[in-house]
Structures are given as C-alpha cells and as structure tokens.
Amino acid sequence: MNAMTCHDVEEQLDLLAADECDRPMRSAVERHLQECASCAARYAESQQLRGLLDLHWDAAGPERVRRRIEREERRARPRPVVLLFVRQAASLAALLLVTFGLGWLAPRTGTDESRPALQLSARVVRDDGPESKAKMMENVRPPVDIEREQGPAELVRLTLARGQSGHAFRAELRQAELDKKLPTPPEVPIALELSNNGGRSLQVRLGDAATRLTLEVRGNGVARVPAVGVAEPAFLRPRTLRLEPGEHEVLHIDRLIAGAPGRLEYIYLTEPGDYTLTARLRVTAGGTVATVTSPEIRVKVGH
Amino acid sequence: MDSTATDAELVQQTLRGAREAFHHLTVRYYRPVGGFILKRVQRPDLVEDLVQETFLEAYKALKAGRRPLHFSSWLFGIAHNRCGKWLRRKRPTLFAPNEAPDLAVAPSEQALREELEEQEKQIAHLRSHLQGLPEETRRLLELKHRDGKTCEEIAAATGRPVGTIKSLLARTYKWLREALTPTSGGARP
Numbered sequence: 001m002n003a004m005t006c007h008d009v010e011e012q013l014d015l016l017a018a019d020e021c022d023r024p025m026r027s028a029v030e031r032h033l034q035e036c037a038s039c040a041a042r043y044a045e046s047q048q049l050r051g052l053l054d055l056h057w058d059a060a061g062p063e064r065v066r067r068r069i070e071r072e073e074r075r076a077r078p079r080p081v082v083l084l085f086v087r088q089a090a091s092l093a094a095l096l097l098v099t100f101g102l103g104w105l106a107p108r109t110g111t112d113e114s115r116p117a118l119q120l121s122a123r124v125v126r127d128d129g130p131e132s133k134a135k136m137m138e139n140v141r142p143p144v145d146i147e148r149e150q151g152p153a154e155l156v157r158l159t160l161a162r163g164q165s166g167h168a169f170r171a172e173l174r175q176a177e178l179d180k181k182l183p184t185p186p187e188v189p190i191a192l193e194l195s196n197n198g199g200r201s202l203q204v205r206l207g208d209a210a211t212r213l214t215l216e217v218r219g220n221g222v223a224r225v226p227a228v229g230v231a232e233p234a235f236l237r238p239r240t241l242r243l244e245p246g247e248h249e250v251l252h253i254d255r256l257i258a259g260a261p262g263r264l265e266y267i268y269l270t271e272p273g274d275y276t277l278t279a280r281l282r283v284t285a286g287g288t289v290a291t292v293t294s295p296e297i298r299v300k301v302g303h
Numbered sequence: 304m305d306s307t308a309t310d311a312e313l314v315q316q317t318l319r320g321a322r323e324a325f326h327h328l329t330v331r332y333y334r335p336v337g338g339f340i341l342k343r344v345q346r347p348d349l350v351e352d353l354v355q356e357t358f359l360e361a362y363k364a365l366k367a368g369r370r371p372l373h374f375s376s377w378l379f380g381i382a383h384n385r386c387g388k389w390l391r392r393k394r395p396t397l398f399a400p401n402e403a404p405d406l407a408v409a410p411s412e413q414a415l416r417e418e419l420e421e422q423e424k425q426i427a428h429l430r431s432h433l434q435g436l437p438e439e440t441r442r443l444l445e446l447k448h449r450d451g452k453t454c455e456e457i458a459a460a461t462g463r464p465v466g467t468i469k470s471l472l473a474r475t476y477k478w479l480r481e482a483l484t485p486t487s488g489g490a491r492p
Contacts, residue, residue, distance in 0.1 A: 014476035051347035055337040057449035062329040065358045
C-alpha cells in the first residue's frame, strides 16, 4: 500500500482503535503513526473514546472485582495441614500424569468451583511432515537453524550459525531494527492448547484488543525487538471460538513472535545455552478477560 | 445494605467486615477510576487489570485497618500509584517508550478530587450523548462494546453489509469524539 496522507489516516483512526481496520490498512496506518506526531495524538483521542465506551458498557466490572477479592481471600486463608498434604500429593500426581504439566486457570465459569474452566497447555509439535519441513527450509536463515529432539522431554533445540558471535548478532539486529528489515525470528515448533475443562460452553475471543500473547523467555542472550508493520501471526486473527466442555483449540506459535494486535515483538536467542519459555495468553473468555499461562518449555541453543 | 449510604458509612461497614459495602463502593467508583486510569496509561486493554488491582489494594488496606479521610481521593491516589508502577516497570521493548505521561509526582488531594469530578462529568456527558443517538446506532455500539462483537459478526447477525456497519460505526465514533470535545460539534450520525 502506498504511503498514506494525514487525511487518509484520520478516516481510519477510530476504526483502528476499535480493532476494525483490515490488516493491510492497519499496517499502513501504523507506519504513518510511527512518523506523524499529530496523527499519533489524534489516535490517542480515538483510543480514549474506545476505552470510555468499553467502560460505559462494562456492567460486570464491579462483579469481577468482587470475585477477585473473594478468590484472594480464599487463597490467603490458612489451609489445614492434612488438606495441604493432599493438595501437594494431588499436584505431584498431576505432574506425573500429564507429560508436560498443566496450564493455568481462569475464568471459573464451570459449575464445579474447584475445577478451572480454561487451561493452557504447551507442547512441542513433533509433526515432521513435508509441509512442516518445507516451511523450515523456507524460513531458515542465518544465524538460527533448528532440530527437534525426539523423545519424551519437551525440549526444542536451536542451532546458531557457525562463526557469528552473540554480540555480532545483536549488533546486526539493532541495525536491522533501524532499517526496518528485521529477520524472521526463529521457528519454534510449539503448539498451545486452549482447553475448556469447565462444565459449561465457553466463548473465547481472539484477536481483539484484550488478546495478548506474552512469551516469557529466560536465558542469557534474549533479544526482544518491536516489530512494526509486519504481518500478524495467525493466533492474532480476530475470531470467536465456542469451546464446549472438554473441547480444545490448538494455537500454533511457530515462531518467537509475541504481543497484541498492532503491537508485536520479535524475540531472538543470540547466545548458546539453555533457555526456558513460558507462554501467557490473555483472551476474553466467557465475557471476562482471562490470562492463561502454559508450563515451561526448555529451549537449548547450541553451536 | 443501603447503596445510597455515604462513602464514609460504606468504609465503616467494610472496616467491620461487610464485604458487600465495599462492593457498593466498587460499583460507585469503577467507571471513574477506569476513566482516570485510561487517561494516564492511554491503553484501553490495560484498564481492567489496573482497575482491579486498584480496588484490590484498597480493600486489602481497609481490611488491614486503614481509615482514609476521603475515600474517593484516597482511591484515586492508589490508582495513580498503580499507573505509575505500570509506567515505571521494566518495559520490554514491545511497546514504544512514549505516549503516556510521566507520573513521578504524586498529585495533591485537591487535584485528585478535581479528577474525580472531571471523570464523573465525562461519564455523564457520554451517557447523555449515547441516549441521544438513534436506536439503531446505539444498538450497534452495544453489540460492539458490550457484547464484544466484530463488524463481521454484527453484519452476519443483522443481515447488513460489513461496509455499511463499518461506515456507520466510523461516523458514530467521529461524532461522539467531537461531541465530547467542548470546542467542536458535528452532525449526529
């Protein structure tokens, strides 16, 4: 799309704030906003209006505060020693039963209060079919290359290109950020599974203003770079899921790309070593904004 | 419990362990606090989290025996600190370090009361402008902001083209934005 004028952009700002700009238009408007202070100030007004309208119709907000206070009070209440033991034993059993841990819980819409309604689990995708391989070949670029470890452990192995230091890689990234030519972040064959473990049907909205994927990557050499004007990953596509009790939806992460609609970041692993990755997904579920957290995945970067 | 009780009465009842009294305070101040936070962080998607944290902190403080002189300005002070914490957090480079104002200086009690008045005025203005909208337009905004539907979903539900829905929404936003700005005005959508 050609560069837009302030007049063209102004027509779109309210729709952008309401998440109603289609993707090519949104990228073009966001590029303009990066460079135009007056349109950016106007956009702040549009966001303000959107926020006020959301608040105006958010009749359930105080009730959510009440539920949160109740949850906090339950959590703070001292537990009987025997119950504590039983809970610890149950936690251990759960860890053993589920090969790779369980996700976190929210919101509690099921009839059984002790049972989390929405859970997030994460697993390493082991599909090495032709399509997956082709994608790998197309996307592999220096300095990252990938192997998947076969076996029970949830581990992703990435290989740094020979001959390039982490320092040089980061310098390259800084330049690429300035040039707005960021390399594609590394492919990670990870799938997040969003499950409804409650007793009722649950409507989950993805790609709206509340949706945000946070990838918490820990380790020596993590570089995070804002990605402006880049294509959004599939998990941020606006859609509404209806998850019946027991159903799940698989969200493929594919690459170390996190963030929210219009605010993405690319994540790079620039040094060899061990990293851990935890995904946190914020969605609107059952009319409530909920954040679900996956268990940790280990990532090993070698030469 | 009387929801028309004064703030001081509801605070007293909360101090005596009546959780319902605090709920009345939450209902009373949820939107003004939300508007206050929105103005500072300028991120609609963060408002709910920060509002919840504000009320939770206030509730914990009251349970711990804190007796604020003026509940509303004390609550706004907590909200102000919550926004400051968020803005000062170790930011990932995901969001540009721009936009939101610096909250290093704590506002005075007087300033916080004026903020409350300003927020209440803004909420009342918005409500009155929404009431003045044609039924169809108000219904469209409800579907969008109350039910969280996209234009595509609204179009499917109402049998109207997506483009028409988007145009009406854009015109309505523009009119509301201008109507809420004291110096300007425009034709109702």
